Every structure is written in C-alpha cells, then in structure tokens.
Amino acid sequence: xxxxxxxxxxxxxxxxxxxxMAKDLSAPVxxxxxxxxxxxxxxxxxxxxxxxxxxxxxxxxxxxxxxxxGWRRMGWMAVLLIGYTLGLIYSGFLIATPIALYxxxxxxxxxxxxxxxxVVVSLAVTFIVxxxxxxxxxxxxxxxxx
Amino acid sequence: xxxxAEAFKMVVQQPIMxxxxxxxxxxxLVFGAIPGLTAxxxxxxxxxxxxxxxxxxxxxLLIGIYVGGISGGFIAATLLGIPGTPASIATCFDAYPLxxxxxxxxxxxxxxIASFIGTLGSIIxxxxxxxxxxxxxxxxxxxxxTSLMFCALTLIATLAREEPFRGLASGFLGILLGTIGIAPxxxxxxxxxxxxxxxxxxxxxxxxxxxxxxxxxxxxxxEDKPIPQVDLKVTGLGIGIGEIVDNAWNIIRSxxxxxxxxxxxxxxAGVANLIAYAQAKSSSKHPEKFGKGAAEGIWASEVSNxxxxxxAMIPMLSLGxxxxxxxxxxxxxxxxxxxxxxxxxYIKQPKLVNSIFGILAIAAVICLVIxxxxxxxxxxxxxxxxxxxxxxxxxxxxxxxxxSNNYSFDFWIMLLFALVGLIMDITKMPxxxxxLGFILxxxxxxxxRRALTYSSGSWLPFITRPVSAVLLSIAVFSIISxxxxxxxxxxxxxxxxxxx
Numbered sequence: 001x002x003x004x005x006x007x008x009x010x011x012x013x014x015x016x017x018x019x020x021m022a023k024d025l026s027a028p029v030x031x032x033x034x035x036x037x038x039x040x041x042x043x044x045x046x047x048x049x050x051x052x053x054x055x056x057x058x059x060x061x062x063x064x065x066x067x068x069x070g071w072r073r074m075g076w077m078a079v080l081l082i083g084y085t086l087g088l089i090y091s092g093f094l095i096a097t098p099i100a101l102y103x104x105x106x107x108x109x110x111x112x113x114x115x116x117x118x119v120v121v122s123l124a125v126t127f128i129v130x131x132x133x134x135x136x137x138x139x140x141x142x143x144x145x146x
Numbered sequence: 147x148x149x150x151a152e153a154f155k156m157v158v159q160q161p162i163m164x165x166x167x168x169x170x171x172x173x174x175l176v177f178g179a180i181p182g183l184t185a186x187x188x189x190x191x192x193x194x195x196x197x198x199x200x201x202x203x204x205x206x207l208l209i210g211i212y213v214g215g216i217s218g219g220f221i222a223a224t225l226l227g228i229p230g231t232p233a234s235i236a237t238c239f240d241a242y243p244l245x246x247x248x249x250x251x252x253x254x255x256x257x258x259i260a261s262f263i264g265t266l267g268s269i270i271x272x273x274x275x276x277x278x279x280x281x282x283x284x285x286x287x288x289x290x291x292t293s294l295m296f297c298a299l300t301l302i303a304t305l306a307r308e309e310p311f312r313g314l315a316s317g318f319l320g321i322l323l324g325t326i327g328i329a330p331x332x333x334x335x336x337x338x339x340x341x342x343x344x345x346x347x348x349x350x351x352x353x354x355x356x357x358x359x360x361x362x363x364x365x366x367x368x369e370d371k372p373i374p375q376v377d378l379k380v381t382g383l384g385i386g387i388g389e390i391v392d393n394a395w396n397i398i399r400s401x402x403x404x405x406x407x408x409x410x411x412x413x414x415a416g417v418a419n420l421i422a423y424a425q426a427k428s429s430s431k432h433p434e435k436f437g438k439g440a441a442e443g444i445w446a447s448e449v450s451n452x453x454x455x456x457x458a459m460i461p462m463l464s465l466g467x468x469x470x471x472x473x474x475x476x477x478x479x480x481x482x483x484x485x486x487x488x489x490x491x492y493i494k495q496p497k498l499v500n501s502i503f504g505i506l507a508i509a510a511v512i513c514l515v516i517x518x519x520x521x522x523x524x525x526x527x528x529x530x531x532x533x534x535x536x537x538x539x540x541x542x543x544x545x546x547x548x549x550s551n552n553y554s555f556d557f558w559i560m561l562l563f564a565l566v567g568l569i570m571d572i573t574k575m576p577x578x579x580x581x582l583g584f585i586l587x588x589x590x591x592x593x594x595r596r597a598l599t600y601s602s603g604s605w606l607p608f609i610t611r612p613v614s615a616v617l618l619s620i621a622v623f624s625i626i627s628x629x630x631x632x633x634x635x636x637x638x639x640x641x642x643x644x645x646x
Contacts, residue, residue, distance in 0.1 A: 034598055100537075
C-alpha cells in the first residue's frame with residue numbers, strides 16, 4: 001500500500017472512531033446548547049473528508065525516511081526512552097537518571113565517549129539538575145514508588 | 147513618551163527596584179530558555195516571596211520574570227529546536243533551521259531585537275491606549291470571540307498551502323486532541339478512556355516536548371548527521387539595520403497581532419506567535435522559504451509573543467481581568483497587598499501604575515542587554531558533542547513534562563506525541579496546524595456553544611453583528627486568497643517544470 005493510501009485510510013478511520021465514540025456522549029443539559037458531541041463530530045467529519053482526499057491523491061516518489069541502520073538506532077532509542085520512563089516512575093530521578101544518561105551517552109557516542117568521562121558526566125548532570133530543580137527552583141522531581 | 151520616561155526615571159532612582167527587576171529578568175530568561183519551564187511557573191514560584199516586599203518591589207520581581215520568561219523562549223527554540231515556552235513554538239520553525247545552516251548568531255540577533263521591539267512597543271500602547279482598548283473588549287460577546295477564533299483557525303489553510311489536505315487533517319487532529327478531557331459548559335468527560343489524568347486534557351508542555359524535543363533527539367540520533375559548521379563571529383547585534391527595515395511591515399503587523407491576541411482574555415503569547423507566523427507566511431513573497439530558515443518567520447513569532455505582554459497587561463490593569471495565566475498570577479500579586487486592579491487603580495495608586503510601566507520598560511532593556519551579551523556564549527551550545535548534549539536535553543524534557551502537573555502520566559503523553567510527531571514526519575503531515583488546532587479548538591468550542599445558548603440556537607447573530615461579520619469576512623477572504631495563491635503557485639510550478 002502506498003503512503004497516501006495508508007495515511008488517508010488511517011485518518012479517515014480515526015475520524016470514524018471519534019464519530020462513533022461521540023455518539024455515546026451525553027445530551028446537552030442547557031437548552032439550545034449543541035452539546036459536548038457537536039464540536040468533536042464536526043472535527044471528525046473534517047478529518048474523514050481530508051483522509052479521503054489524501055487517499056485518492058497520486059503518490060509522489062519519495063526517499064525512504066530512514067535507512068535500515070537508522071531504524072535500528074531509532075528502535076534502541078525507543079527501548080531506552082521506555083526504560084527511562086519506567087525507571088523514573090518506579091525508582092525515581094536520582095537512580096534512573098544517571099543510569100539512563102550513562103547508557104544514552106555510550107550509545108550515542110560510540111566509539112568516542114570514554115568510560116570514565118561518561119560516568120562523571122552522568123553523575124554530575126544528575127546532581128546538578130536535581131539541585132537546581134528540586135532545591136533551588138522548588139520543582140518536584142519523581143521520587144519513585146519503592 | 148513623557149509618561150514612559152518619567153516611569154523609567156522613577157524606577158531607575160531606586161537601586162533596590164533595579165536589582166529586583168534584574169534578578170527577575172535573569173530568572174525569567176533561565177525559565178524561558180529551559181524547555182518545560184515557563185514564565186507562569188517562574189511567577190508562580192516567586193509569588194510567595196513577594197509577601198515580604200512592598201507592592202512596587204513585588205511587581206518588580208514578578209514582571210521581570212514575566213518579561214524574561216517570554217523573551218528567553220527563543221534561545222532554546224533557536225539553538226536546540228525545542229521551544230523554551232509555548233510562546234516560542236513558531237520560532238522553532240525557522241530559527242532552528244537557520245541555526246542548523248550555521249547562522250545561529252543571526253537567528254539569535256533577530257530574536258533579541260524582535261523581543262525588545264515587541265515588549266517596548268506594547269508598553270507604549272499599554273500606557274496610551276489601555277483604557278480605550280479595554281472599553282472595546284467589554285463590548286465583545288461570545289459571537290465576536292467565536293468569529294475571531296474561527297478567523298485564526300482559517301490560518302491553518304495558510305500554514306499548509308503546499309499540502310492543503312494534509313495541513314487541514316493535521317489541524318482537525320489538533321482540534322480533536324483539544325476536545326479530550328472535561329468539555330466546556332456541561333463538564334462532560336470526553337475521550338478519557340477512564341484515565342483520570344486525562345480529565346484536565348492533554349498537557350500542552352508534554353505534547354510540545356514530545357513532538358519537538360524527544361522526536362528530534364530520536365530522529366537526529368537515527369540519522370547520525372554530522373554537527374553543522376557554526377559561525378560564531380558576532381558583529382553588533384548579528385543583524386543589520388537593513389534587515390529591520392526590510393521586515394518593517396511584518397514587524398508592525400506581528401506587533402498588532404500580538405498586542406490584540408495578548409489583550410484577549412484566555413489567549414496570550416502562546417497563540418499570538420502561531421497566528422503572527424501564519425500571517426507572515428500568508429503575506430510573504432517567498433512562502434516556500436518558511437520552515438527552512440526564513441528570517442520573516444522569526445521576526446513574526448518573536449515580535450508578536452513579546453507584544454502580547456503589554457497586550458495582556460491592558461485588561462489586567464484597566465479592568466482587573468487577566469489576559470493570560472501569568473497576568474492572572476500578577477493580579478494575585480497585587481491583590482495580596484490589598485490592591486484591586488481596575489479603573490480605580492489609576493486614580494488611587496498612580497505611583498504604582500507608573501512604577502509598573504517603568505518596571506516593564508526596564509525589564510525589556512535588561513533582557514536586551516543580557517541576551518546581547520549572551521549571544522557570544524549561547525551558540526557555543528551547538529559545538530558540544532551531540533552524545534553529551536542530547537542525553538542532557540532528554541533529561542530536561544522529562545523534568546519539564548513532569549514539572550507542570552507532577553503526573554508521571556505526562557511522561558507517557560510526551561512519548562506518545564514523540565511517536566505521533568515521528569509518524570507525521572514520515573507521512574509528511576505538517577506539525578504547526580496541529581498545534582494551532584489544539585490551542586484554539588477548545589476556545590472556539592466554548593465560545594461557539596456559549597453564543598448559541600445566548601441566541602437560542604440561532605446562527606444569524608454571527609453575521610448580523612458587525613464586528614463578528616467583519617471577522618468572518620476576513621476568514622472567508624483568507625481561505626479564498628489561500629486557494630487562489632495555491633493554484634497560482636501550482637500553475638507557476640507547472641510552467642517551470644515544462645520549461646525545464
């Protein structure tokens with residue numbers, strides 16, 4: 001399937017899904033108010049129409065977005081981000097951040113990043129960010145659940 | 147000018163006031179420059195400190211943070227492609243590409259001058275036309291507001307002239323995203339799928355950090371592009387007078403858009419920059435250069451967001467109605483000391499009102515000086531190896547997403563929108579209409595529903611009320627002119643390819 005057909009179909013399907021979900025929204029409580037389903041329904045209808053127009057547009061020749069190697073790097077980045085998010089939620093900022101920083105710097109900087117420098121940078125950035133935000137600016141950082 | 151000069155003198159003669167404005171501006175610039183921290187956060191954090199100060203001193207600190215916070219947003223937008231605050235979203239579109247082309251000093255120079263022009267000009271308007279403009283605002287009803295927002299929404303057609311259906315689809319997606327959470331008027335929960343944190347809607351900061359910061363980090367890492375050669379040589383302000391003269395009309399138009407949007411309650415710099423950017427693109431002789439480092443786009447965004455400062459202060463001081471979230475906090479700062487902003491403030495506290503004018507002007511000058519001196523330092527960020535810079539940005543993005551609501555749920559929202567941004571890049575869907583739809587959509591809905599309730603369901607007042615009719619005509623004209631320009635461009639492109 002070409003990119004236009006895929007994009008158009010997905011957009012139209014999102015619009016249809018919103019229209020179906022909007023039907024279940026409650027009726028207006030105030031007289032003459034079009035109610036909470038009115039506005040999303042209009043936007044969903046607009047999305048469906050645009051999706052259909054995109055679907056029938058002829059596909060222009062396009063370069064691949066990323067090389068296979070690029071997609072592999074993107075995949076590892078996604079794993080790291082999900083891991084860091086879970087780490088922040090469960091173990092908190094002070095534990096998750098230096099580990100995430102170390103892995104990211106090593107992953108992005110291979111082979112230039114050095115082991116010892118990476119450890120020092122990871123720890124220093126974590127404590128500076130923690131001190132500036134939590135202590136100076138009084139911005140709460142995730143403390144974990146354990 | 148006499149009033150401004152007097153106000154300026156009044157503040158300069160008190161060293162403690164000058165120190166407070168300086169500290170406030172510096173804090174504001176830092177907050178503005180760090181992605182995820184906004185002027186609102188800065189003012190909110192500093193508000194308790196003003197308990198111990200007198201009203202003038204309190205305002206010196208708070209207004210300094212406000213002006214600095216809005217002005218500083220362009221630094222991260224220019225150098226990192228991440229808007230420091232929502233007020234600088236549109237700055238990213240052109241300042242970052244210009245910076246990546248090796249001209250960060252020029253991009254920053256435009257940001258510095260544009261911010262100064264926007265702030266100072268809006269202060270002058272605040273002093274001289276505040277009561278007149280405030281009176282007009284009182285006469286606006288939900289009909290006019292709906293038409294105005296609709297007029298702003300039609301700019302989506304301008305933002306996406308190259309790919310109109312993709313642009314409109316992106317705008318509709320943004321509008322739909324804006325409907326998530328508690329609906330206006332009846333407070334019905336919409337599309338939350340039982341997730342409590344979604345009741346308040348999608349966190350704008352998490353969305354911005356996802357689509358701009360996290361997505362950009364991932365794409366740059368995946369593409370493994372070399373670091374661009376950066377021109378760090380700074381002469382003067384990084385730009386010439388000719389550049390300002392060439393953009394004079396763009397500056398004036400963006401200034402009035404910013405002033406007007408800032409002055410309307412509930413809108414503010416976050417909306418003003420997107421609308422001014424779209425208008426600049428619509429009126430440009432070279433709209434195809436937008437998004438690729440066009441100086442016009444940076445001027446429009448940065449003049450308008452700073453002009454919104456004075457704009458938002460007009461209803462706050464004249465009527466006691468805040469124009470945006472920061473002025474709501476400033477209002478709180480005055481009320482803490484038993485002062486009620488409104489027409490009586492001008493009569494009962496003329497010294498305080500004059501001090502506020504002076505503080506605003508001095509904060510603008512201080513931001514200009516700090517940013518000017520910093521222009522020699524800021525672009526060096528681009529020479530830091532990416533494998534150190536990007537991990538730090540990743541951590542700051544997480545902190546920013548968490549800071550506004552203290553919900554770990556916002557981490558997932560940020561990641562989700564990084565994925566959405568990536569899919570939109572792959573499918574060549576423009577990002578700016580989605581942001582505009584997301585910000586304006588809820589405002590259009592609320593005013594439209596309110597208007598229809600007032601008119602017993604009749605749509606006629608939208609065209610029978612003069613101001614509303616004019617605004618709707620502008621909207622229709624904007625759509626038609628976009629279609630004509632789009633067709634003309636296609637014919638031109640067709641002719642060029644035939645000649646080739």
